[in-house]
Amino acid sequence: MYSLFPEHLSQDWAGYVQVPPLHLPVPLGAVVPKFYGLYTPEPAEPKLDADSDEAETKPQKPILIMLMEECGKPIDPDKLTPFEKFVPQLPRKLSWSHLLRLHVAGFAQGSFYARNILVQPGPLCLPPSLRAMERPSYRIIDFGRGRAMRDFDMSAPNSDMEGFFPVKHEDQLRAVSSLGIGNMELVSSMRIGGREGEVVDEVEQLPLD
DSSP states (O other): GGGGSOGGGTTTTEEOOOTTTOOSSSOOOOOOOOOOEEEOOOOOEEEEOHHHHHHOOOEEEOOEEEOOOOOOOOOOTTTOOOHHHSTTTTTHHHHHHHHHHHHHHTOOOOOGGGGEEEEEEEESSSOOOGGGEEEEEEEEOOOOTTGGGGGTTTTTTTHHHHHHHHHHHHHHHHHHHOOOOOOHHHHHTTTTTSSTTTOOOOTSSOOOO
């Protein structure tokens, strides 16, 4: 799944953006962790059998390790930092805006719970000693159940009810229960990433105003 994401979902941008239907401008940061590829460890040296001089050879299963960005710890909607208490809706708005941007790009997370949203002090352009939770960095992780809109036939007559739309809508329902997103925000954003949504190509501009 990570290899399918367009580059703008993992790039760090400067400034703020307003993601409809949200009215609060949010920092335009990366949505998903940076994916560096798959790593295959070198096979271990064969062990010598104590009763013979021949090396003991056993078939080894291939091991692939995903190299990804360190993104922090899962958020806890019930425990807010002093800065988050001053702006109590900020963590929820940022996480919600990340989900909407993911849907606009044509992807659904498939398991959108608070444990799959990581936060760490930011901004990440500064050395670790200068970062603070007053400027947090969020990432959506765990796409084992994720789906891409390109997997569905969006031209089918019932694509809204049987295609990408219900998968995306399930993400938003989980966001309501796990993040406390308001129902009005859910209803007003149900169409984002639906039939009119487009799979964003890497060479295109960020699909946000």
